[in-house]
Amino acid sequence: MSDFSPRQRWISDGEAELGLGTILSCDARSVTVLFGASQETRTYSSRQAPLTRVVFGSGDRIRAAEGWTLTVDDTKEIGGLIVYIGEDERGELTELPEARLADTMQFDQARDRLLTGQVDRNDWFELRFRTLHHHHRIEQNPALGLAGPRIDLIPHQLYIADEVSRRHAPRVLLADEVGLGKTIEAGLILHRLLLTGRAERALILVPASLCHQWLVELLRRFALEVTLLDEQQSQAHGDTNPFEAGQIILASQDWLFANPHRQSQALACAWDLLIVDEGHHLDWSEEQMGPGYACVARLAGESEGVLLLTATPEQMGVASHFARLRLLDPDRYHSLERFREEEAHYVEVAEAIDALERLPGDDADRDRVAAVINEADSLALLATLANPEASEAQHAAARDQLRDQLLDRHGTGRVMFRNSRRHVGGFPERRLHVTELAPPSAYRRVLRKLERDEDYLDELLIETGLDHPEVLIYLDAMYRALADDPLNEEPWWQIDPRVNWLLERLADDGEGGLAGDKVLVIAHDRETAQGLAEALRVLGGYHAPVFHEGLSLVERDRAAAAFADEEEGCQVLVCSEIGSEGRNFQFCRHLVMFDLPLHPDQLEQRIGRLDRIGQRHAIEIHVPVFEASPGEKLLRWYRDGMDAFSAPHGIGSEIFDAFGDALAEALVDDEGMAEVIEETRVLFESRLAERDAGRNRLLELNACRPGRAEAVAAAIRELDEDxxxxxxxxxxxxxxxxxxxxxxxxxxxxxxSPQMLDGLPGLAKGEEGFSxxxxxxxxxxxxxxxxxSWEHPLLREMMGRILDGTMGNTALALLRHPALPPGRIMAELVFRTHCPAPRKLHLNRFLPPTAVRVLLDESGVNLTDKISFTGLSKNLQKVKKAMARDLIRSRLEVLRELLDRGEAEAERELPSITEAAQGRMREALDGELARLTALARHNPAVREDELTALRAERQALDEAIEGTRLRLDSVRVIVTVGEEAR
Structure with a gap:
């Protein structure tokens, strides 16, 4: 017969989560156990049952089925059952039979598991200790949250992500020029906020054409699982709020802005971060706001953090730029007139910063700086800088501090980050190739009639239904609109020489030809793009996918993917104007503008699809135009009036506002066009000089501080090379x-493998895994x-399971050593700091879970400093579980004493741990709080709620660290054996 008896209490070695089990029946063959807490019944072989008898000893606290607790003092046995004797909560002596123990008692803690004979593998214990060590180290690395994503280490992106993600509830405008990586910056900020616990839920709103691109980018670069929400998905959730379906929700602006009911559901959710891409599409004026702007304004008002993304913050002028900033902080940006006044002051500040570089110099430079400062600390720095007797090191330190103060305290640099290609550098050359073609007779006939008859334009607008000046620029659209004309029987692409020109270039493998190269073709009109793709197929045998607004998101992605495939992909992709926004085609260097857009910002958007960070070749821009046509005049206005093809400059919108009407009139007037180009050039150079002298100069200086950026990159490289x-x-x-x-x-x-533990990211059983x-x-x-990396979901999941669970928190091993008598016991105890605090505090940057190791021999002597963890582990041998349980059962009293002694030893280490953590916290937050408090007196962009939140965070962190306690994380029992033991 076995040792089992009905009503005894046992636990499952392999399923400790089942709780305390009760023997229902037993015989020579089997034993049946009821686990009451989980209502599970198990039947095992009596000879090999994976069960451990639960036996508590003096000092253990146990719980009765009725809920009261008993502190064990002694035990007795009656009929094979244990009766526990001790004091209850009232201090009265009482008895508790084991049959009345609470079924829900769990044995998760290391002490409970060890004393009840539950031991794990020795290598599990070692992995647990090393996990604690690495987690402690990684959590304090300043690059945490930025090191894991699949990105290049580009300084301005790292600086922005680090600066913004450190703030409480960041609300900023990411306005880098096209191709500088705003999506990556937003992804980095989101990734770090999620990883550090500062954000848990985010709503991302993007144009419909970019939904899948964002989805893929967040997964591929940042390993973030995103829920893509549309109307079909929303309806599938029935009466529940679909915006509660995931941690990160990605939705189309087009869908949400047109649906008041879904907007109300989005507003009903708590968002830690709102991200809005292509923010320049949000319409606002002092008189009224568009539905998209109104929706974002309501969501921004309810969200703690807000990131607005736009490459063209001034596309609609200063008022539009003010409108974006108003979404971030309506209290700060409440008056457009006052905002214009502030901008006029930025030139003085930019000149003062330039003057800093020349100090100590003449009095004029010192006066320029003095004119924009009045604080005692700034004046003291200026005095040091202007003192010719100060050392070069003192000059450099004062210059750096004073520059940082000026950048912090003036301008919109705290809420807006804008890097330009000129400031970042490293971008390829742009080369413009213009080909003039003779227009076909059908186009020429209309153009000549326009030259002879001024009134014919009005007739043409009525006949075609097109707008002015589109009817003059897009001659193929005009031709299609005049389909009733008996002379217009053939499809436009059969008569348009631009088609044959493109076919010839695609087949040309000589110098300047396009054969073998990827070619992106952009046309303004959807029907033009579709007709051109058909022409390439019929006339040249080219399969050219079409990318236009009429396609579903999946169809657009399929077209882009077919173009991107290097080996089997298509040579040509034809896009309508929508193809010039958001998509990244930097693997391609040839851009064919089949026609030209009417707005300078759209022109830059087109070029920006290829001219991006990572582009390794010069951008070849090919533009076919008809001789002496309106399209040719438009090209000259772009090229000669504002250098629009050579580099982005960000003031195209202002130029267009000034000359758009005159340009439209001059498209059929050679003399008028020459005058418009000349006046455009004058305004362009003037505005460029003003911009570079004022706000943009401040923004460029503030958008990337090289020293900070390099420090972040160095910390990332340290983790990369770990x-x-x-x-x-x-x-x-x-x-x-x-x-x-x-x-x-x-x-x-x-x-x-067949033995893999369930639920590991990317490694579902039965699937192929990943490279x-x-x-x-x-x-x-x-x-x-x-x-x-340490931030990969697989690593995070495995480390999380170890640290949050019981895996490896007990072990027993044998130690053979000639100098040690056999049968001696040592206890290797690992304690861990325990500091309950809200995740949003990100306490781990100052006090991550910290291991305190204590090694005691059975007489209580502390051997921790004499024997290292690694040195000890190398000399240990594993032991079978059955033997381990017997060894533990035979030495329970000694182990209890060692556990108590070890706790006292570990407690001596706690004050120094908490004192060091408080020092790190105060050094970081006190300095930042002082800086922001001083900054708030000058720069209203520092919100009062930000200061309040930082003070509250500091107090909460101080209290949390002060309340830190140690708890036993894991324990390994080591038994010495003789030389002959195995």
Whole structure:
């Protein structure tokens, strides 16, 4: 017969979560156990039952089924059942039979599991200790949240992401020029806020054409799982709020702005961060606001953090720019007139910053700086800088501090980040190639009639239904609109020489030809794009996908993917104007503008699809125009009036506002066009000089501070080159049951083994797994290869399971050593700081879970400083679980004493740990609070609620750190054995 008896209490070695079990019946063959808390019944073989008898000892606290607790003092046995004797909560002596123990008692803590004989594998214990060590180290790295994403280490992107994500509830406008990586900046900010606990839920609103691009980008670069929400998905949720369906919700602006009911549902949710792309599309004026602007304004009012993205913050002029800032802080930006006045002051500040570089110099430079400062600290720095007897080091330090003060205290640099290509550098040359063609007779006939008859334009507008000046620029659209004309029987693409020109260029493999190269073709009109693709197929045998607004999101993505494929992809992609927004085609260097847009910002959007960070070739811009046509005049206005093809300058909207009407009239007037071009050039150069002298100069200086950016990049490189990561991952993969196959070139393939633990990201059982690399460069060059880092979801999941669960928190091992007598016991105790605090405080940056290791021999002597964890682990041998349970059961009293002694030893370390954490916290937050408090006196962009939140955060952190306690995280029992033991 076995040792089992009915009503005894046992626990399952493999399913401790079932709680306390009760023996229902037993015989020579089997034993049946009821786990009351989970209402599960298990039947095991009596000879090999994976069960451990629950026996508590003196000092243990146990709970009765009725809910009261007993502190055990002694035990007795009656009929094979244990009766516990001790004091209840009232201090009265009482008895508690084991049959009346609460079924819900769990044995998750290391002490409980050890004393009840539950031990894990020795390598699990080692992995747990190393996880604590690495987690403590990584959580304090200043690059946490920025090191994991699959990105190049580009200084201005890193600076912006670091600066913004450190703020409480950041509300900023990301306004880098086209191609400088606003989406990456937003993704980095979101990733860090989520990883550090400062944000839990985010709503991302983007144009419909960019939904899938954002979805793929967030998954591929940042490993963020996003819920894409549309009307069909929303209806599938029935009466529940669809915006509660995920942590990160991505939705189309077009859909949400047109749906008041869905807007109310979005407003009903709590959002930590609102991200709005292409913010220049939000209409606002002092008289009224568009539905999209109104929707975003309501959401921004309810969201703690807001990121607005736009490459053209002044596309609609200063008023439009003011409107974006008003969404971020309506209290600060409440008057357009006052905002204009502030901007006029920025020139003086920019001149003062330039003068700093020349000090100590003449009195004029010192006066320029003095004119814009009045604080005692700034005046003291200026005195040092102007003192010729001060050392060069003193000059440099004063110059840097004073520059930072001026940038902080003046302008919109705190709420707006705008980098330009000129400031960032490293962008390719743009080359314009213009080909003049003779217009076909059908086009020429209309153009000649317009030259002879001034009234014919009005007739043409009525006949075609087109607008002015579109009817003059897009001659193929005019031709289609005059389809009733008996002379217009053929499709426009059969008569238009631009089609044959393009076919010839695509087939030309000589110098300047396009054969073998990817070519992006953009036309203004959807019907033009569709007709051109048909012409390429019929006349040249080219399969050219079409990308236009009439396609579904999936169809657009399919067209873009077919173009992007290097080996089997299409040579040509034809886009309507919508193709010039948001999409990234930097793998292509040839842009064919089949026609020209009427707005300078649209022209820049087109070029910006290719001219982006990462582009390795000069951008070749090919423009076919008809001789002496309105389109040719428009090209000259762009090229000669504002250098629109050579580089982005950000003032095209202002130029268009000034000359748009005159330009439309001059399209059929050569003399008038020459005058418009000349006047445009004068205004362009004047505005460029003013802009570069004032606000834009301040923005460029503030949008990337090289020293800070390099410090972040250095911290990221430190994590990239961490040699401990591959070693840790190998150990973790082995324990979690993940197979790894080397593919060569620094790439390995991870796939689930039959023994893999469930629920690991990207490794569902029965699936093929994924390929991965530790190299940032390899991951960037291979979209099909994931990048392994401490922030990868697989690493985070495995570390989280270890730290939050019981895995490896008990172990027993044998130690053979000739100098030690056999049968001696040592206890290796690992305590961990426990500091309950809201995740949003991100306490871990100052006090991550910190391990305190204590090694005691059975007499209580502390051996921690004499024997290291690694040195001890190398000499240990594993032992079977059955033997481990017997050894523990035989030495329970000694182990209880060692556990108590170890706790007292560990407590001595706690004051120094908390004191160091408070020092780190105060150094970081006190300095920032002082800086922002001083800054708020000068720059209203520092919101009062930001200061209040920072003060509250500091107090909460101080209290949380002060309340830190130690708890036993894991324990390993070590038993010495003789030389002959195995």
């Amino acid at each position: 040699r401990a990561l591959p070693r840790y991952l190998d150990l973790a993969l082995d324990i979690f049951g993940v197979d790894s196959q080397e593919l060569g070139g620094g790439i390995q393939h991870l796939l689930p 991965a690399t530790f190299s940032r460069l390899r991951a960037l060059s291979r979209d099909d290869v994931q990048r392994l």
